Amino acid sequence: MAAEQSRGTREAPAGSGADGEPIFVAQPFLPPLADFLPYLEEIWRTKKLTNGGPYHRKLEAALCEFLGLEHVALFANGTLALVTALQALRVGGEVITTPYSFVATAHSLLWNGIKPVFVDIDPDTLNLDPARVEAAITPQTTAILPVHCYGRPCDVDGIQAIADNYNLKVIYDAAHAFGVRAANGSVLRHGDLSVLSFHATKVFTTFEGGAIACPDAKTKQRIDHLKNFGFVDEVTVVAPGINGKMSEFGAALGLLQLEYFDQAIARRREIDATYRERLQPVRGIRCLPLPDTYTSNFGYFPVLVDGAYPLSRDALYAELKSRGIHPRRYFFPLISQFPMYRGLPSASRENLAVASRVAEQVLCLPMYPALRDAELDRILGAVIELGRMRR
Numbered sequence: 001m002a003a004e005q006s007r008g009t010r011e012a013p014a015g016s017g018a019d020g021e022p023i024f025v026a027q028p029f030l031p032p033l034a035d036f037l038p039y040l041e042e043i044w045r046t047k048k049l050t051n052g053g054p055y056h057r058k059l060e061a062a063l064c065e066f067l068g069l070e071h072v073a074l075f076a077n078g079t080l081a082l083v084t085a086l087q088a089l090r091v092g093g094e095v096i097t098t099p100y101s102f103v104a105t106a107h108s109l110l111w112n113g114i115k116p117v118f119v120d121i122d123p124d125t126l127n128l129d130p131a132r133v134e135a136a137i138t139p140q141t142t143a144i145l146p147v148h149c150y151g152r153p154c155d156v157d158g159i160q161a162i163a164d165n166y167n168l169k170v171i172y173d174a175a176h177a178f179g180v181r182a183a184n185g186s187v188l189r190h191g192d193l194s195v196l197s198f199h200a201t202k203v204f205t206t207f208e209g210g211a212i213a214c215p216d217a218k219t220k221q222r223i224d225h226l227k228n229f230g231f232v233d234e235v236t237v238v239a240p241g242i243n244g245k246m247s248e249f250g251a252a253l254g255l256l257q258l259e260y261f262d263q264a265i266a267r268r269r270e271i272d273a274t275y276r277e278r279l280q281p282v283r284g285i286r287c288l289p290l291p292d293t294y295t296s297n298f299g300y301f302p303v304l305v306d307g308a309y310p311l312s313r314d315a316l317y318a319e320l321k322s323r324g325i326h327p328r329r330y331f332f333p334l335i336s337q338f339p340m341y342r343g344l345p346s347a348s349r350e351n352l353a354v355a356s357r358v359a360e361q362v363l364c365l366p367m368y369p370a371l372r373d374a375e376l377d378r379i380l381g382a383v384i385e386l387g388r389m390r391r
């Protein structure tokens with residue numbers, strides 16, 4: 001039988017890739033293949049591939065313990081988890097959300113026939129600005145869907161105060177926030193529900209995958225029905241549910257990943273510190289602050305490229321690509337600029353001035369545990385050298 005959890009302390013395998021090889025923005029952390037084989041052998045023995053098998057049950061329990069949560073419902077991916085979270089709370093009408101995110105955030109609203117209402121972001125956190133939320137509330141508003149962008153926590157108290165005042169639900173898109181803790185525990189404990197993604201590019205991956213963190217057993221049960229076509233038993237269907245189940249393969253990888261999580265985060269922390277130290281003197285490159293009010297998971301390393309840098313953000317992006325370094329412009333274009341959203345009154349540039357500016361300045365530099373010092377030098381060397389160019 002496969003190993004039990006050991007609180008994320010096992011040593012991660014060394015990185016790979018020779019000098020000059022392309023460096024991508026992310027790379028999944030994979031434990032040694034030999035560690036995964038016993039899990040596969042067990043799956044082959046039991047023939048249990050999906051539908052809430054033993055690894056699925058074990059991973060739900062392990063995540064509750066690891067993250068300090070009451071209930072976790074696993075999903076096939078974060079997008080299905082978002083769609084289902086909205087269904088579980090019977091959210092409809094209009095929902096206030098951020099334009100500065102991955103498209104799946106707003107798409108989950110459209111999949112539920114809900115109208116997104118975009119509200120601008122705070123220039124420091126890059127998350128939904130609570131000071132602007134109230135003005136966007138109408139009689140049709142039923143919920144707020146904020147994002148802990150790059151794992152940086154939202155102003156959860158500010159958002160909850162508004163939700164309480166107007167009797168709105170709060171569902172956090174916490175796709176980036178696995179393992180992020182604030183003073184009073186996991187950031188996933190805020191709002192009515194929080195939704196995680198375990199995609200290959202995330203700090204914790206189950207190949208594809210996701211989860212909903214929920215505070216009470218009744219909601220967890222409704223979510224479990226919804227992710228399994230609405231089935232309660234062989235002959236009873238209580239809702240038009242979807243197939244959102246995580247497979248046993250994904251759950252097994254998740255169990256194994258947990259053993260290495262702390263190790264992987266430690267390397268991410270080192271990389272983050274090196275970026276900050278060496279980019280600090282570079283004019284026109286601004287790193288986002290790392291406040292001590294929460295424990296980061298170091299999932300992303302976004303920088304803002306402004307007018308003091310000799311190249312525009314897009315020119316820097318293109319230059320780095322030509323050198324085999326592939327950062328990403330997460331999140332450009334803004335969700336509100338895509339064709340299915342740009343006609344909405346809330347999608348106008350005037351309404352979203354901060355998000356529009358940030359989307360034109362942001363560049364996420366490569367960040368993953370196997371990134372070697374030599375590769376980090378290559379990235380930093382290029383950004384620093386290009387920063388010395390004359391205009």
Ligand code: T4K
Nearest residue numbers: 024026027028077078079101102104105175197198199200
């Ligand atoms: N909400 C938010 C706020 C999100 O950020 C996301 C997903 C979601 C919801 C939805 O959750 P999921 O349904 O995805 O679970 C990626 C991911 O596909 C997406 O999961 C993620 N956010 C988004 C921010 O990034 P792309 O289009 O950038 O992925 P891709 O394939 O270009 O990958 C980036 C780099 O990562 C590649 O250049 C190489 C590396 N990579 C990627 C994959 C897929 C690997 O090394 N191995 C891999 O298997 O969207």
